[in-house]
Each structure stands twice: as C-alpha cells, then as structure tokens.
Amino acid sequence: MLYRFLDELDPSHSYFYTSDIKEFESKYRYTLDDDFKSGNLAPGFEIFNRYQQRVIERLTDIVELLEGGLDNWKFDIEETLRTDRKDIPWPDSEAAMKELWRKRLKNNVLNLKLTDKSLEDVQETLLKRYKNQLNRVLQNSNDDAFEFYINSLALSMDPHTQYFSPHRSENFNINMSLSLEGIGAVLQAEDEYTKVLRLIAGGPAERSKLLKAADRIVGVAQGADGEMVDIVSWRLDEVVNKIRGPKGTLVRLEIIPADAVDNHQTKVIKIVRDKVKLEEQAAKKEIIEIKRDVDTYKIGIIDVPAFYADFKGMHAGNPDYTSTTKDVRKLIAELLVEGVKGIIIDLRDNGGGSLQEANSLTGLFIGLGPTVQVRNANGRIDIIRDHDPKLVYSGPLVVLVNRMSASASEIFAGAIQDYNRGIILGGQTFGKGTVQSLLPLSKGQLKATTAKYYRISGQSTQNKGVLPDLEYPGIFSVDDFGESSLPEAMAWDRINSIPYQTYYKMDDLLLLLKNRHIVRNRMSQDYQYSLERRERSNEMRQKKIVSLSEQKRRKELEEADQWRLELENTLRLTKGEPPLEKLSDLNEDKADDAHSSAIDVKDPLMVEAAEVMVDFVELLKKNVVQR
Numbered sequence: 001m002l003y004r005f006l007d008e009l010d011p012s013h014s015y016f017y018t019s020d021i022k023e024f025e026s027k028y029r030y031t032l033d034d035d036f037k038s039g040n041l042a043p044g045f046e047i048f049n050r051y052q053q054r055v056i057e058r059l060t061d062i063v064e065l066l067e068g069g070l071d072n073w074k075f076d077i078e079e080t081l082r083t084d085r086k087d088i089p090w091p092d093s094e095a096a097m098k099e100l101w102r103k104r105l106k107n108n109v110l111n112l113k114l115t116d117k118s119l120e121d122v123q124e125t126l127l128k129r130y131k132n133q134l135n136r137v138l139q140n141s142n143d144d145a146f147e148f149y150i151n152s153l154a155l156s157m158d159p160h161t162q163y164f165s166p167h168r169s170e171n172f173n174i175n176m177s178l179s180l181e182g183i184g185a186v187l188q189a190e191d192e193y194t195k196v197l198r199l200i201a202g203g204p205a206e207r208s209k210l211l212k213a214a215d216r217i218v219g220v221a222q223g224a225d226g227e228m229v230d231i232v233s234w235r236l237d238e239v240v241n242k243i244r245g246p247k248g249t250l251v252r253l254e255i256i257p258a259d260a261v262d263n264h265q266t267k268v269i270k271i272v273r274d275k276v277k278l279e280e281q282a283a284k285k286e287i288i289e290i291k292r293d294v295d296t297y298k299i300g301i302i303d304v305p306a307f308y309a310d311f312k313g314m315h316a317g318n319p320d321y322t323s324t325t326k327d328v329r330k331l332i333a334e335l336l337v338e339g340v341k342g343i344i345i346d347l348r349d350n351g352g353g354s355l356q357e358a359n360s361l362t363g364l365f366i367g368l369g370p371t372v373q374v375r376n377a378n379g380r381i382d383i384i385r386d387h388d389p390k391l392v393y394s395g396p397l398v399v400l401v402n403r404m405s406a407s408a409s410e411i412f413a414g415a416i417q418d419y420n421r422g423i424i425l426g427g428q429t430f431g432k433g434t435v436q437s438l439l440p441l442s443k444g445q446l447k448a449t450t451a452k453y454y455r456i457s458g459q460s461t462q463n464k465g466v467l468p469d470l471e472y473p474g475i476f477s478v479d480d481f482g483e484s485s486l487p488e489a490m491a492w493d494r495i496n497s498i499p500y501q502t503y504y505k506m507d508d509l510l511l512l513l514k515n516r517h518i519v520r521n522r523m524s525q526d527y528q529y530s531l532e533r534r535e536r537s538n539e540m541r542q543k544k545i546v547s548l549s550e551q552k553r554r555k556e557l558e559e560a561d562q563w564r565l566e567l568e569n570t571l572r573l574t575k576g577e578p579p580l581e582k583l584s585d586l587n588e589d590k591a592d593d594a595h596s597s598a599i600d601v602k603d604p605l606m607v608e609a610a611e612v613m614v615d616f617v618e619l620l621k622k623n624v625v626q627r
Contacts, residue, residue: 001033005047005152007487012085012191014100015054018092036153044149045142052140059134061098062105066127070109070119075550081107084544106548114553115266129230136235158449159486160436165444182244183251183271185211186351192233193218193256198351198404201305202281203274206349210269212258213349213404214481217243218266219254228254228268245273259475259537265557281306283324285331286599287338288610297617299610300335300343302328303599307353307361307408324353325360332364332393342396342613345412346599346606348426352407359384362415364392365422369500371415373454374435381454383498396616397422398609401468403476406430413466414455420502423513423616424466425609427474431483433462434490452490458497462490469510470517470612472605473530477538509619516615517608525574526604532567 002024010016028035028043035043081103082088091097105126112122147165154161184203187194193216199206220242221228231239243251254268286301304324313321328345335343352358355372362371363386374382399413399422410429416422435451453461463484476482483489521527547553561583568586569579580586600606 001036001153001156002028004156005032005044005149007086008148008152008155009048009051010090013088013090014085014104015051015058016090017054017094017097018090020050020054021090041146041149045145048145048148052137052145055137056134058097058101059130059137062101062130063127063134065102065105066123066130070123073106073109073119075106075110075113075548077549078552079103079548080545081548082545083107103548107546110548110550110553113550114557125230129232132230133233136238154446156488158434158488158490159483160434160447161449162447163441163444164447182240182273183211183253184274185243187217187236187239189236190216194231194234194236194239198406199349201308201350204271206305208269208271210271211253211255214258214476216256216258217253218256219268221252221254221268223250224252224270226252228252247274249273259533259540281308282322283327283331284599285335286601287335287340288601288606290607290610290614292614292618297342297610297614298338298340299613300332300338300340301346301599301601301606301610302331302335302343303346304328304361305350307350307355307357307412309354309357323360324357325364328361329364329392336393341617342398343393344398344400344606344609344613345422346400346609347405347409347413348400348402348605349404350406350409351404351430352409352432355384355408355411358408358411359386360388362386362412363388365394365397365416366419366503367391367501369419370456370498372411373456373458373495373498374451375454375495376451381495396613396620398613398616399424400605400609401426401429401466402474403427403430403478403482405466406432410461410466411453411455414457414459414461417466417469418455418457418502419500420504420506423470423510423612424468425470425612426468426472426605427476428467428478428482429461429465431461431463431465431489431492433460433465433483449490454495456498456500458494460492460494463492469506470514472527472608473534475530475533475537477534477541480541509616512619513612513615517612520608520611524604524608525571527608529567529571530604536563 006016006021006024024047028047032043035041091100108126109119109122112125113119117125143165147163150163154163182203183205184200185205186197186200188197189195196205196211196213196215196217198213199211205211217239218232219228219230220239222245229242231242234242243253245251250270250272252268252270254266256266260266283302283304285303288299288301290297290299307324309323310318310321314323332343359371366386368386368389370383370385372384374384376382397416399416401409401413401424405413405426406429410431410433413424413429417424433453434449435453436447437450439446439448455461465482479485547556565580565583568583572579
C-alpha cells in the first residue's frame with residue numbers, strides 16, 4: 001500500500017527525495033496497511049504533509065526563477081530531459097532536484113516559445129500557471145489529504161473503484177461527465193494534463209467533430225473574446241467547473257491533439273454548450289452501394305452511437321418511448337424494404353450504456369438464447385437472456401468496432417462473435433468488462449466494482465475486450481489507451497461456457513474473407529495511410545527523451561509537419577483531390593465539415609466494411625458458407 005500511495009502522490013518521481021522514500025520505507029513499509037485497517041490515519045497524513053511540503057518548495061523555487069526573467073536563458077545548448085520518470089529513482093540531493101526542475105521549466109518555456117510567443121508572454125503564462133498551482137496547494141485541507149489517502153487504497157483494487165468526498169460527489173457523473181449543460185465529454189487526469197477519455201454520443205463535442213478521445217485540454221476561455229486560462233496541473237473537478245456553463249454559451253478550448261508530435265502543437269476549438277439530447281443519440285441509417293463487375297450491391301448501415309433508453313417513459317407505459325432496440329428494429333425494416341443485401345452495425349466510439357438494451361439489441365439478430373453472463377462479488381452468476389424467439393434480421397451482418405467501443409458495445413459484439421452470427425471488423429475494443437455501483441457513505445460516496453461481465457463462451461470482456469475477426473488500424477495505441485493501459489486493471493479470465501447455438505461456419509468463412517481483406521488492403525492507400533498514422537503515433541509515444549535545444553526541436557517539428565503533409569497529399573492525389581500547400585490548410589478543410597451529422601459513406605473503414613459484406617453475400621450465393 002505504501003508504494004501505491006507514493007505513486008499516486010508523485011508518479012513522475014519529481015517531488016520526494018530518495019531520503020524521504022527511505023524514511024517512509026523504514027517506518028511504514030510493513031505497517032501502513034495494518035494502520036489503515038485499524039483506523040490509524042496518522043502515517044498517511046504524515047506522508048501527505050511531507051508531499052505538500054515538497055510541492056510548495058518546488059513551486060516556490062520555480063516562481064522565483066521565473067520572476068528573475070528569461071532574457072538570459074540559453075536555448076542553443078544541447079541538453080535533454082527525460083519526460084517519463086516513473087521508472088527513474090527519486091533525486092538524491094537538492095542539487096539534483098533543482099537541476100531536474102530547471103530542465104522541466106526550460107522544456108515548458110520552450111514549448112510555449114515554439115508557438116511563437118514572446119519571452120514576456122511565456123513568462124506571464126508560466127508565472128500564472130505556477131502561482132495558481134501554489135495557491136491551490138496552500139488551500140489543501142484535511143479532507144483533501146484523506147481523499148487522496150483513501151483513494152490510493154481504492155485504486156489498488158481496480159481503476160474504477162474510487163471514493164468521492166461530499167464536494168466531489170456533487171460534481172461526479174460517470175468520471176466527470178460534462179453532459180449537464182456542458183460539452184458532453186468524459187475527462188480524466190493524466191499527469192499534469194486533463195485528457196479526453198471519451199465523448200458522449202449526441203453531445204456538443206461529439207457533434208462538432210472538433211474534439212477527439214485522447215486529446216488533452218490545456219486552456220479554457222469563456223465566450224468569443226474571453227481570456228484563455230491555462231489549466232495545466234489543475235484538479236479535474238476544477239477543470240470540469242471551468243468548462244461547464246449555461247446552454248447556448250460558447251467555450252473555447254486550447255487542446256493538444258492526440259496525434260500531436262510535441263506538446264507545443266496546440267490548437268483552439270470552439271464549442272457551444274448544450275444538453276445532450278436523446279434524439280441526438282438516436283441510431284440512424286444510410287445505404288452504401290458497392291459495384292462488383294456488372295452487379296451493384298446495396299448495403300445498409302446502422303450507426304448506433306450509444307445504448308440508450310427512455311426508462312421513465314417505458315415504466316410509465318408510454319408506447320412512444322425511445323430506445324436503441326426500438327429504433328434499430330424500425331431502421332432494419334426500412335432497410336429491408338429498400339432492398340439491402342446485408343447490414344453493417346457501426347459501434348465505433350460507442351462507450352456503452354444500458355445492459356438491457358445490449359441484451360435486447362442482440363435479440364434482434366438471434367433467436368432465443370443467452371447474451372451475457374454477470375458474476376457478482378460473491379461468485380454468483382446471473383445469465384442474461386433474450387426471450388423473444390423472433391429474428392428481426394437473419395441476413396449477413398458486419399459489426400464495426402474500435403478502441404473506443406466499450407462496455408455494452410463489447411457485450412453486443414462479443415455475443416455476435418460467439419454465436420458466429422456476423423463478422424467483427426476494426427480494432428480491439430476498450431476492455432471495460434466490470435460493473436460499478438454507487439454506495440452512499442456518511443460523508444460522500446464510494447464507487448465500487450461489484451461485478452464482472454463474461455461472454456456466453458465464458459471469456460471475460462475485461463482487459464482484452466473483443467478482438468476483431470478482421471483488423472483495420474486505428475490511431476489509438478492498445479498499450480496507451482483502453483482498460484489494459486490503466487493501473488491495477490483487473491485481469492482477463494474466463495468461466496464456464498453455457499449452451500448456445502451457432503449460425504455460420506466461421507472457420508471456412510473467415511479464411512476466405514481474410515484473404516480478400518488482405519489483398520484489398522495491400523492496394524488501398526487509405527489502409528496504408530491509417531497504418532502509417534498509427535505507426536508514427538506509436539513511435540512518438542515511445543519517445544521518452546526530448547531535446548532542450550530550440551534549433552533541434554524546430555527541425556524535428558518541421559520534419560514532422562513535412563512528413564504529415566506528404567502523407568496527406570499522397571492520399572489526396574489518389575482520390576483526385578488537390579494537394580495542400582501547408583498543413584494548416586488540412587485543419588481548415590476539416591473544420592468545414594465539422595458539424596455534419598450524417599453517416600460518412602466515404603469513410604475508408606465503412607467502405608471496407610461494405611466490401612467485406614459483399615464478399616460475405618457472394619460466398620453465401622456460391623454456397624461456400626453453410627449455416
């Protein structure tokens with residue numbers, strides 16, 4: 001427990017000294033958990049107070065250093081900073097600590113300088129940042145210390161178990177969801193940054209298409225002309241309060257895009273706050289046409305952004321209540337009237353929702369049968385079943401998933417895969433296979449993991465998620481994003497399978513589909529583009545050391561921009577589009593389509609899904625695949 005607490009307080013090994021750690025080890029290495037269990041919180045408060053002392057020392061030094069001015073700083077010296085320090089020992093002397101923080105400050109100065117800010121503006125921005133941090137640290141109370149301490153224990157159970165103080169409980173809505181008159185995003189703290197975990201379907205951020213999962217927010221401004229406030233190192237609840245606001249008002253966010261090659265590569269986006277409307281989350285349909293020789297195939301697409309339901313209307317007996325299953329049932333009927341040969345269910349970026357809807361939606365594509373198993377903390381297993389024998393759609397099915405497909409999406413995709421009912425195409429899903437419950441306490445509340453999901457085949461969706469039958473590269477790294485990237489994430493495991501029937505003979509089918517999929521991808525510039533973007537992104541994430549030479553950093557950035565520009569233009573030329581003169585033109589080009597809510601039938605993965613579907617249909621025609 002000691003090391004979990006120390007890592008929660010100082011994950012970058014940048015505040016405590018080696019001597020602090022040795023002192024804590026000698027006193028509490030074998031006793032801290034026993035003291036906690038007996039109700040003796042004094043050791044935890046002692047460690048927290050030492051941490052508070054070290055933070056104040058560091059921030060005071062940095063403020064004094066900045067107040068001395070930046071005119072004499074030299075940016076032509078070749079020196080480096082290690083940015084990932086979780087495996088690096090704590091500094092063993094005051095000189096080593098001061099040198100580490102000098103380099104950290106120089107890197108922050110350089111990041112802002114590379115945005116063409118003057119040294120005076122850089123100094124002003126950083127002074128505000130560190131003075132704000134110092135003021136917030138000085139305001140820490142006993143409640144803050146207790147919350148930090150108890151959460152170090154809670155998070156050692158799994159990443160979703162967490163204690164909320166009375167103040168934090170007021171702001172809590174699914175990991176700080178901003179769905180209530182905000183932008184509709186779920187945020188999480190990561191080091192000194194606020195990172196976008198996911199977007200809420202139908203929310204202002206999702207509709208704008210300007211904010212993406214894994215983007216980091218570094219500044220917030222109110223209205224069209226409000227001052228951009230630097231929010232680096234702010235507490236998560238403070239950032240949430242800054243972004244929230246009345247419906248119809250404008251908030252400007254300065255973000256570091258997920259695929260940025262350097263922390264200085266920020267851009268400002270504008271989002272109008274609104275409430276998440278159920279109708280904006282609703283499933284929608286489209287038809288894509290694929291030509292093969294002399295034949296043209298109409299393929300239906302159903303985009304399911306969330307597993308939603310109007311439970312209030314349902315329980316009141318309102319026949320017009322809305323739900324994912326009701327909407328999809330209607331869309332299937334309409335697509336069949338229009339003569340589609342197959343249906344694609346798009347679950348990309350679908351973060352989940354109602355378990356009941358995941359079960360009933362699966363039931364549209366299977367007969368009677370189980371859909372998911374739920375094992376609770378005492379080991380009891382409940383089997384969730386579809387009790388409707390009718391297949392609403394019995395034809396060929398393709399399900400699109402990506403790293404942001406989570407929870408209920410994984411239950412649906414896993415069931416379709418286990419039943420051999422359809423093809424799963426895309427990337428490995430998020431891996432959120434646990435169930436949390438809110439437990440009220442005398443002060444605050446506890447969000448605790450109380451159960452775990454298992455597929456009917458017995459495999460857990462936890463940690464590993466659902467592996468696609470046919471892969472297509474996405475920009476999110478499995479190692480850096482998703483359940484498996486979270487500390488103390490529960491492991492994948494399995495329980496007994498339960499009886500269920502299967503539909504297609506997938507071994508024969510998948511071998512043929514994979515071969516055709518691979519051949520198309522070898523000739524697809526879109527596929528190669530996605531592959532290169534992912535490889536480049538992974539390469540950047542592996543970079544642990546940055547140069548503090550301005551000339552070298554500018555050269556690296558110019559090379560990165562040139563690489564991206566050439567990659568974009570190669571793709572554009574294959575599509576008959578004019579090449580870009582500069583990379584900023586790409587952002588302007590994307591902004592023009594930012595508010596489109598229609599299904600993009602030109603989306604490369606959607607096109608490939610339709611091609612896979614045509615392969616599926618043709619193999620069925622030739623009786624290659626038996627049911």
